[in-house]
Amino acid sequence: xxxxxxxxxxxxxxxxxxxxxxxxxxxxxxxxxxxxxxxxxxxxxxxxxxxxxxxxxxxxxxxxxxxxxxxxxxxxxxxxxxxxxxxxxxxxxxxxxxxxxxxxxxxxxxxxxxxxxxxxxxxxxxxxxxxxxxxxxxxxxxxxxxxxxxxxxxxxxxxxxxxxxxxxxxxxxxxxxxxxxxxxxxxxxxxxxxxxxxxxxxxxxxxxxxxxxxxxxxxxxxxxxxxxxxxxxxxxxxxxxxxxxxxxxxxxxxxxxxxxxxxxxxxxxxxxxxxxxxxxxxxxxxxxx
Amino acid sequence: xxxxxxxxxxxxxxxxxxxxxxxxxxxxxxxxxxxxxxxxxxxxxxxxxxxxxxxxxxxxxxxxxxxxxxxxxxxxxxxxxxxxxxxxxxxxxxxxxxxxxxxxxxxxxxxxxxxxxxxxxxxxxxxxxxxxxxxxxxxxxxxxxxxxxxxxxxxxxxxxxxxxxxxxxxxxxxxxxxxxxxxxxxxxxxxxxxxxxxxxxxxxxxxxxxxxxxxxxxxxxxxxxxxxxxxxxxxxxxxxxxxxxxxxxxxxxxxxxxxxxxxxxxxxxxxxxxxxxxxxxxxxxxxxxxxxxxxxxxxxxxxxxxxxxxxxxxxxxxxxxxxxxxxxxxxxxxxxxxxx
Numbered sequence: 038x039x040x041x042x043x044x045x046x047x048x049x050x051x052x053x054x055x056x057x058x059x060x061x062x063x064x065x066x067x068x069x070x071x072x073x074x075x076x077x078x079x080x081x082x083x084x085x086x087x088x089x090x091x092x093x094x095x096x097x098x099x100x101x102x103x104x105x106x107x108x109x110x111x112x113x114x115x116x117x118x119x120x121x122x123x124x125x126x127x128x129x130x131x132x133x134x135x136x137x138x139x140x141x142x143x144x145x146x147x148x149x150x151x152x153x154x155x156x157x158x159x160x161x162x163x164x165x166x167x168x169x170x171x172x173x174x175x176x177x178x179x180x181x182x183x184x185x186x187x188x189x190x191x192x193x194x195x196x197x198x199x200x201x202x203x204x205x206x207x208x209x210x211x212x213x214x215x216x217x218x219x220x221x222x223x224x225x226x227x228x229x230x231x232x233x234x235x236x237x238x239x240x241x242x243x244x245x246x247x248x249x250x251x252x253x254x255x256x257x258x259x260x261x262x263x264x265x266x267x268x269x270x271x272x273x274x275x276x277x278x279x280x281x282x283x284x285x286x287x288x289x290x291x292x293x294x295x296x297x298x299x300x301x302x303x304x305x306x307x308x309x310x311x312x313x314x315x316x317x318x319x320x321x322x323x324x325x326x
Numbered sequence: 327x328x329x330x331x332x333x334x335x336x337x338x339x340x341x342x343x344x345x346x347x348x349x350x351x352x353x354x355x356x357x358x359x360x361x362x363x364x365x366x367x368x369x370x371x372x373x374x375x376x377x378x379x380x381x382x383x384x385x386x387x388x389x390x391x392x393x394x395x396x397x398x399x400x401x402x403x404x405x406x407x408x409x410x411x412x413x414x415x416x417x418x419x420x421x422x423x424x425x426x427x428x429x430x431x432x433x434x435x436x437x438x439x440x441x442x443x444x445x446x447x448x449x450x451x452x453x454x455x456x457x458x459x460x461x462x463x464x465x466x467x468x469x470x471x472x473x474x475x476x477x478x479x480x481x482x483x484x485x486x487x488x489x490x491x492x493x494x495x496x497x498x499x500x501x502x503x504x505x506x507x508x509x510x511x512x513x514x515x516x517x518x519x520x521x522x523x524x525x526x527x528x529x530x531x532x533x534x535x536x537x538x539x540x541x542x543x544x545x546x547x548x549x550x551x552x553x554x555x556x557x558x559x560x561x562x563x564x565x566x567x568x569x570x571x572x573x574x575x576x577x578x579x580x581x582x583x584x585x586x587x588x589x590x591x592x593x594x595x596x597x598x599x600x601x602x603x604x605x606x607x608x609x610x611x612x613x614x615x616x617x618x619x620x621x622x623x624x625x626x627x628x629x630x631x632x633x634x635x636x637x638x639x640x641x642x643x644x645x646x647x648x649x650x651x652x653x654x655x656x657x658x659x660x661x662x663x664x665x666x
Contacts, residue, residue, distance in 0.1 A: 073441065124628060130386045130444065135583045136627040138576060142620030146613045262448060262572060269445040303456040309449045314434065317442035 043174070045292045051180035053287025054187025055249045059242030059260070060267040061194065061279045062235030068274015069211050069231055070126055073133045076140035077239055078257035078264055084110045084240025085252040086148055089157040099162050106240040114236025118229050126228075141257045148254045156253035183245055187283075190238075194276045207231060211274045266309050272322025281320055336512035345594050346501065353493055360489040366601050367496040368557050371503055373582050373593040375550035380579070381588035382511055383543040384523030385436065386444050388575050389451030392431075393424040393548040395570030397555025399458070400424070402471045402565045407464070411477040413560050417499065420556030421549040427454075428548020432541040439526065448572065455570040470566035474559060492561050499557060503550055508590060510546065519543050520588070580619070584626060586633025595634050 063077040084106040091102035121140075125133050165182055168175040198204035209217040210224055218224050246252065250260060267286060271278030286305055293304035312320070349367075353360050376390050397420035404410040404419060435446040458465045465471060478484045483491040510516050522529045522536050530536050559565050568574070585596020600619075607615040630637050 067441070073444065121624065121628070128627070128631075130440070131380065131579075131583070131587065132627045132631065134386065134388075134444075135579065136624050138580060139620040139623030139627070142616045142623065144620075146615075146617035146620065149613045150617075258573070262452065265445060265448065269441060273441065299460065302452065303460055306449050306453040306456055310446065310453060313442055313446055313449065317438040317446075 041295070045295055046288060047176060048180065049288030049291035050284065051177075051183050051287075052249065052291055053283040054183050055242065055246050056263065056267050056287055057187050057280055057283035058190060058245055059239060060264045060271075060283065061190070061276060062238035062242075063264055064268045064271055064279040065207075065274055065276070066232055066235040067268060068272075069207065070122070070228055072122055072125055073130050074122070074137050075134055075261060075265075076137035076144070076257070077235070078261045079137075079141045079144040080110055080114060080236050081239040081243035081246065081260075082148065082252070082254070082256040083113070083144060083243070084236075085243030085247050085256065086152060086157065087240065088244040088247060089152075089159055089252065092159050099159065099165070102159075103241060103244045106244050107237045110240035111233045111237035114239075115229055115233035117236075118232035122232060123225075123228070141261075145254045145257060152254070154254060156251050157247065158252075159247050161248060179248055183249065186241075186245065190241075191276070191280050198276060203227070203230065266305070268319075270309060270312050270319055272319025275319070275321040278319055278321030342591075345591070349497055353490055360493040362601070362605060364489050364492045364496050364557075364561050366598050367493070367500050368554050368561070369578070369581065369601060370593055370597045371496075371500045371557065372551055372554035373578050373585075373597050374500075374504065374507055374590065375547045375554065376578050376582055377587060377590060377593050378507060378511065378550070379544055379547035381582065381592070382516060382523065383519045383540055383547075385447075385540060385544060387447040388444055388572065388579075389447035389449075390547070390551060390578060391572070391574035392451035392454050392570050393428055393551035394555035394558070394574065395454070395458075395565075395567070396424045396427050396548075397421065397552030398559040398565040398569050399465065399471070399555075400552065401476075401556040401559035402474045403464070405474045405476065406471060411475055413476050413479050413495075416476070416560060417553050417556045420552040420559075422552075424552020424555065425545050425549035428551075429541060429545040431548075432544035436537055436540045436544060448575075451570055451572070451575065455567050458567050458570065465567070468567055470564055472564055474563040474565070476560045476563065489561075496557055496561070499553065503553060504590070504594075507550070511590065515539065515542070523588075580623060582633075583623070584633055586635035589635050592633050592635045595638075599634070 059078075059081050062080075063074060066072060066074060066077075087106035087109050088099075088102045091097040091105045092099065097105065117140075121136065125136055161179060165179045167178055169178045169181055170176075171181075198207060206217065206222045206227055209220070209222060210227055214224060243252070243256075246256075246260075250256070263286075267279060267282045270286065271280070271282035286308070289308055290302075290305045297304070316322070349363075352363050356363075372390075372394055375393075376387075379385050379387055379390065400420040400423040401416045404416060410416065410419075431447075431450050435443055435450070438446065459467050462468075479491060479495050483495070486492075511519075518529065518534055518539055521532075522534070522539060526536055555569065558569070581596045581600045582593055583596075584592075584600060585594070586592030604615060607618070626633060
């Protein structure tokens with residue numbers, strides 16, 4: 038029993054960390070800019086495909102490919118923010134939803150055109166394959182790596198938001214945008230920067246997800262619901278909330294799949310409904326305005 | 327007011343006869359297309375029901391397909407499990423079941439607004455889909471429900487090979503639903519929904535029971551979606567859990583936005599156009615189709631807010647025209663400064 042529990046917690050945490058890396062950028066951009074960006078998963082998907090292409094077509098190593106994807110998507114999202122999203126900040130939710138659905142459609146079609154409709158795989162480096170011994174138990178090395186990346190990213194983001202100048206500006210703008218503008222924060226530049234960071238994080242998530250969730254042209258729609266759930270439960274703009282929500286959902290979903298396979302996704306959707314009815318602003322979101 | 331504003335007024339404008347006359351002529355002009363025509367009519371009805379909920383009441387829902395699915399399963403289960411095959415009463419039951427669910431969901435979630443509603447509608451639909459899958463013994467699960475048989479319409483008209491009878495039947499259902507919807511949106515109740523969409527706080531301050539009205543609108547929209555689902559089940563004689571899925575909700579949203587929200591005729595123009603283009607283009611190249619529709623959505627949101635119908639009205643009516651809703655939409659845009 039305890040072995041089963043341990044593996045649920047371990048696998049659930051690994052899954053949760055992929056969710057965290059994939060969703061945290063979305064949470065911060067939505068919290069800061071009030072944009073419902075359903076296309077965040079499309080950025081992750083593009084990031085995943087950059088990793089695939091860098092490795093299979095240009096023979097780059099896994100880590101180099103991840104870095105390439107992060108840089109590429111940071112640049113691409115900065116561009117897209119200026120061209121498209123900046124025009125949507127004041128639009129209603131509906132326009133944001135529809136424009137980002139448009140981005141998903143176009144991105145998926147582009148990837149089918151370039152790579153075909155089949156799912157993509159990558160060859161992980163030797164030391165991430167196989168298992169590692171921890172406390173007398175053999176655990177998959179890649180999951181351990183993902184967990185380390187997730188916790189590392191969480192720590193780095195917390196530190197960055199608490200301790201850096203940009204972080205302070207970000208907190209100020211999320212709390213009260215008008216006040217932030219009044220005291221001289223360049224909110225426009227901050228938006229582009231944060232959006233670009235969100236794109237970079239989603240690319241990292243997409244790269245990590247290839248081996249965990251799979252990567253195909255349907256990725257953006259298939260997992261969209263999951264990212265949105267994580268963000269909504271965590272509370273917009275809250276890194277801690279997104280982290281907590283990822284852990285809860287990752288572990289509950291993994292546990293549900295191991296213990297009650299027949300229930301499918303029922304458990305997490307029920308959990309989502311319950312949590313949102315209890316706290317519509319999310320676990321760590323600010324109280325309703 | 328009514329006569330001057332034409333499409334948006336309470337009185338019927340002569341131009342409004344056009345789409346219906348065209349729909350009547352379709353089976354004679356394109357005899358091979360009655361089957362596709364039935365699917366288009368079903369989608370029109372579904373998107374019309376979404377327009378009431380989203381376009382008029384301003385509830386941004388990502389889970390409207392749940393009610394379509396409930397209507398379809400009501401007809402399917404009545405036939406397969408209870409042997410009830412009469413089509414018109416089947417639609418009534420579909421409407422009632424979907425309305426009951428729409429009311430319950432509405433009561434639960436419409437207290438909230440913004441992202442929470444978006445997410446709760448989505449979660450409710452997914453939850454229902456998973457519940458349907460769990461009850462596979464009754465619903466057939468992801469394999470779908472087969473063996474639906476439907477008695478002839480009015481005891482006379484079978485579902486013939488060319489779909490002519492069902493085309494006529496669906497057209498009558500959609501027309502009746504449209505007339506009812508049209509009355510609702512031009513009634514004081516409908517006007518108050520627009521008021522809530524524009525400025526919820528002000529409507530509350532005026533003493534309107536905001537949540538109660540939204541719940542009523544949601545219930546009615548759900549009932550109409552249920553009728554559309556019921557028609558779907560009767561015509562196709564097969565239902566699957568995909569009918570409740572996010573994709574159907576999303577596609578309906580896309581069709582509505584392309585046509586134009588909050589104007590009823592958006593659905594009537596947007597749906598046939600989308601489905602005909604899809605029928606033609608997707609056969610040539612599915613990738614090209616989805617890339618094109620993606621770009622089109624972005625272009626519509628950036629440059630043609632209000633969709634096709636608004637753009638056509640603007641063409642006809644010149645500068646300060648554009649239909650009253652276009653002006654209204656601009657006003658909301660101005661207001662939606664983040665309030666923190």
